Amino acid sequence: MAYKIVFFDIDGTLLDEEKQVPQDAAEAIRALKANGIEPVIATGRAPYFFKPLAEQLGIDSFVSLNGAYVVYKGKEVHQRHIPMTDLEQLVRLAEGRGHALVFQGKESFHTNQAEHAAVFASVNSLKVDQPGYNPDFWRSEGIYQVFLHCERHEEQGYIETLPDLRFIRWHANAMDVLPRTGSKAEGIQALLDALRLTPADAVAFGDGLNDKEMLKLVGLGIAMGNSNEELLPFADYVTSNVDEGGVRNGLVYAGCIA
Template sequence: MVHEGKPIYGNPLAQDSLQQLTEQAVLLDHPIIYAGSEAMKMNVTEHVHIDSSWGELKLTIPEYDPEYYLGRDIYQAIVFCTEEEESAYAKSFEGQFDFVRWGPYGIDVLPAGGSKAQGIKPLIDMLGIQLEDTIAFGDYLNDLEMLSYVGHGVAMGNAPEIVKQAARYVTRDVAQDGIKHGLQMLGLLDKEPQEIV
């Protein structure tokens, strides 16, 4: 977690376990994205599962650097595989990593016991913000703990039902300006005037 350019909380993936994870993924032809404090890089030049997953989120595809994880802190990795293929990782790295699926192919790889909620706690402590004044938006299973933890959890309209149930509010789909609409619902943005016909 970084605030105004300064790290305030870190829980990186263990290097030796990350090396083993990478070796297993390469063997199974599953691409990986590594997320450090400065950038995200991927270990393949391109892959259909990354293209489709990142395309849905409308994110810029990370650059290729298969050795980005070496010698630096990596706080999250993303392995791209099917739900059936995921169990091999959970078995191999039980007690070392948590695997949280967020799409048909994408699974977040986190330190065991790590979550977005764990990152929020030190930030609000440092800023002196009350938990009941915090807001988070989420749209998939990797957001469940965070949405339940903050004072005002907002699920996107495209989120699965279990995620909507964990949230306090539900906004529009991400593709329909869901975050803007959610901020208007919460009174943090003025609503746009209605068109006069």
């Protein structure tokens, strides 16, 4: 199969534990582009979190915020906001339980609790700046995704109370919150439709729980060697770890580079 486009998760896929791009991965992306195959970032992160990375790798198209905001070469392709009624319920429930929220818009993100330890820990793990403080940010901006800060034993109460929202844990202290049907696959499909491509034309690399739908959708789903074990059943192939040539080895397996 001659693949035309490859989608890459960021954390644990393009970035190692130190949030650095391994040299062999950067070289593999350059080789991919030289072969006329389009690299696209597909991440739970917001665009302002990965702009330096995209510039470093020369990638100008992305599926961000777990499929909620998609851009192809500077042109917006797809947007999905969390409905206001769902945000209101989430805010009310989290406030009652003392759990901090971080609201993510297109260009900035803000928390409803200043100097909250769980917010600091989760956001700091991404190696990005801390959010601004604006408890009412969600009322005035379109919100694509929310970070909910609670521990594992506390998450079931949200899942049962808010059935129209989806909760995906990515940190011991935090979960992504998005519409129930939201996923990277939704954003990828929107981009493929815009380019008149099919899922069979695409490869995707991932390592986390939010990559399940993406790997299942595409023609070749590749899980990193360092993946969450729950992701592996959704992959067609498991490559090596991110810091052991995982991206390069996966692209060679796919026939995208030599």
